[in-house]
Amino acid sequence: MGDTLTVEGFHLPPNRQGQLLWINSIEQSFPLGEMATDSDGRFYKEITVPPTARGDQQLVRALLTWETCGWRISHILKLATEKIIETLFLGLMATTLALFLAMPLSFLGARNLMTHNKVGTSVYYLVCTLFNVLRSIEPLIMAILFAVWVGIGPFAGVLALGLHSTAALGKLFSEQIESIEPGPVEAITATGAHPLQVVLYGVLPQVIPQFLALGFYRWDINVRMSTWIRWRRGYRVSAATVDQSAAI
Numbered sequence: 001m002g003d004t005l006t007v008e009g010f011h012l013p014p015n016r017q018g019q020l021l022w023i024n025s026i027e028q029s030f031p032l033g034e035m036a037t038d039s040d041g042r043f044y045k046e047i048t049v050p051p052t053a054r055g056d057q058q059l060v061r062a063l064l065t066w067e068t069c070g071w072r073i074s075h076i077l078k079l080a081t082e083k084i085i086e087t088l089f090l091g092l093m094a095t096t097l098a099l100f101l102a103m104p105l106s107f108l109g110a111r112n113l114m115t116h117n118k119v120g121t122s123v124y125y126l127v128c129t130l131f132n133v134l135r136s137i138e139p140l141i142m143a144i145l146f147a148v149w150v151g152i153g154p155f156a157g158v159l160a161l162g163l164h165s166t167a168a169l170g171k172l173f174s175e176q177i178e179s180i181e182p183g184p185v186e187a188i189t190a191t192g193a194h195p196l197q198v199v200l201y202g203v204l205p206q207v208i209p210q211f212l213a214l215g216f217y218r219w220d221i222n223v224r225m226s227t228w229i230r231w232r233r234g235y236r237v238s239a240a241t242v243d244q245s246a247a248i
Helices: 075-108 118-135 139-150 154-178 182-190 195-247
Strands: 004-009 017-023 029-036 043-048 059-064
Touching: 017 043, 029 043, 029 059, 075 118, 075 154, 075 195, 118 154, 139 154, 154 195, 182 195
Parallel strands: none
Antiparallel strands: 004 043, 017 029, 017 059
């Protein structure tokens, strides 16, 4: 330690700037200073053996960096972009599935439309119970169940988020239907319109803006939840692989 040595390098890229490092036997590095190669790819430099020089084998490493090409998209960026797009569409497909299921079910779960007779009241309580049960189950638990059923992949996440969103949107949609103005409904009913016509012309025009707003809000929620489900799914697959390798 403390001795002066002369380091010579050759067959290196010419006219490059670099750095010298002292590497001891336990791979500890110590910077020795800057260096530069000449037009023939050689360099000479005097160095001092650092205090980290321990062990039998000591190395001096020359690090040279230079540009080899222009800007390019890395594999990690491509993979991250693909997964981001997949996550966005996973949330979009789950939300779209939930909208198609929740909209008709929400009319069956609205008290002001269904509690006029015994059959309607029974359907109302059945749909409300279904909404409450499905909303009480975590999407991650649903994703695990669907992964067993349809296999690990985005489709299981779409089904899990879609089913959970159906219950959540169905509850929100039914509350919007229950808060509509009764005047247009009573006027259309007084003309002798069919119940389906009452819904189409008296109820639906009042709730479409709220349905759209809640649908976009649920898409935002599903995108965040799909990120969590995808991470947990990858973690569980990796853990299972490690456990299987250990067992083998």
